[in-house]
Amino acid sequence: MDLILEKKSVIQILEEIAVLLDLAGENPFKSRAYSNAARVLETTGESLEELIRSGQLGETKGIGKALEEKILTLAVTGTLEYYEKLRGQFPPTLFDLLKIPNLGPKKVKTLYSTLGIQSLDELEKACQARIIRALSGFGEKTEQRILEGIERVRTYAARVLLPAAEAAAQPLFESVSSHPATLRASLCGSLRRRRETIKDIDLLASSREPGELIEAFTGLPQVKTITGQGSTKASVVLENGIASDLRVVADDEFPFALNYFTGSKEHNTLMRSRARTFGYRLNEYALTRENGEILSCQNEEAIYWALELDYIPPELREGLHEIGWAMNRAVPSLIEYEDLKGHRACHTRVSGWRGASLEKGPPPVHWATIPWDWRSQQSGLLCQWPG
Template structure:
């Protein structure tokens, strides 16, 4: 199991303990352990094999044993025991924006709500508004949260989907049969949420590439497999699709399956106005294909500057490309610092010194420190005296820096 999977189980245990009304420090211990696992430089299995779990902040002997069991077997008996105490659908309520464990516990115990559907029915019947600590406004907000949840059901955050997508692309790119391979779809356009992972490739042996794709360690289930297309479901739950096309078709297939649909329609209309036909197989003048070595050549054939995938939404990018006015997009290398970082002074995992060293290694010019204050004692919030001590420590560190500065928050 990777870091995210282990952390997700620990976070779920914390929520289950809170639903039971357990001591807050007990559930917080699991949250602290989840953050420690996610922030560790080594993978969980490496930590287990090296006996190094207890070196992480907040992980004692008993918790280390539970995590080791989870990493080695894919299951944790304690986790399953806690899950068995509640209806299977109850944890799904925690995905509703603004609904935390305390409120979920209340609707479960007082109204017998065990699923999102149960909660929606209770809200529409006006039952939730009459519960102590809720009221009409809370009931209205819960219904809005359920609506948002249903709207985005089956979608994944970009930050969740991208690491797996990059792993798949890297594995395919290293295969001896592959000629070209690239991510496509809304993930390539860097949308905030995505429904699935799309990959486009050209290969000398499509069947061999398909076998490598469906046998990848991230794959949990093969949904469909043909000579030029395969669909799988990854262990994280997201679907991934691979299409293999001819080399000459690759730029056109990449553009088409990157989307968006609205952008594609607008570009096809532009091609049609010039007496051309465009689809995922190519650009044609009559029946004659017009070769394009890459996407930039496609846009050039249509009298346009190259349009980055992030702008392909039919929101004026084609008109801007026609004028040569495509904006320069912000790249990771443009970032010079970041704000609102926690350290081990409160609930962070690393010290001021370690945070500063990492930021400087990334080429940053500044790093904003914003640990919890005494208002958040549950997260190790700093007292006024500790804030003053931390600021003095920041001043001492800054005195030794050149071209870099820690900022106090």
């Protein structure tokens, strides 16, 4: 059975349904059932596909018949009418308010139903006008904390440049990889793919003692706030405002998890499609044949070899042409520092030109170019960057 949505996406939707039910003022037990189901799916070792195929989904504690049907519909079709109707009752920006610490669905519902507040900007203006403190259950201190929370949310939401993310990630990675409970560890996500900007730092580790590793991670001196902690995953915000996640898996799952959580989503889709051409199923846990037999892969390279592909470096995994390259043994080499042959620099002879109106025309300049080997020009290798 091919699923449209994988477990991670289904979990996210179940959690969102729980919040929407709280916003709608539904029975708390109803919303709790969805959040519990999300937590059960997150902590179970099996993939969603395995749970459905084996019939164990409905037998899992915390997932009744009604929830089983909704999860199955989500996974197979990628949508759920019940979820879409709930979403239609509220503006999507309302979820931004829930990112503010200590501002839960009940208070967000009050803000929305009483004052019509739908966004962070509207909430900020209401706080600055001292309107929020007059609401029941809020007060002056709550109003001030909300303003501080808005500022924090905006800070944390910003993406950071790759060098800054690498500098923040290095001590985290060293701490995780050197921990006695760690078998293997790696950075993953957009940081491993070396994107220009990074939203958060994703780490992956394998261990026989995941709880011990999670505790050590959340206790690192760089951690400012713990935003989520389970038996195999923790989410934190660092002192510098960058968010970071650590996932811990079994060692035989590590290559598959590393490949999946490195991404990109588009690359993962191409990899699953490639696996299906061989009659295999690929997810974050394993590469399996149709009969359920697991193909052993000791590292990430082995996954590509099993699919008759050359290894694709993380930097090229953006869902573009990389599968075709790997099929034809034509994966391009990454540019190394030694490939740099020259640097073109631009200078102006006029001081104080910065910020001048373009109506004056472009500043008079001269070019200084360091020559490079003619063979590099002939090969088409990019050797110039603007100064």
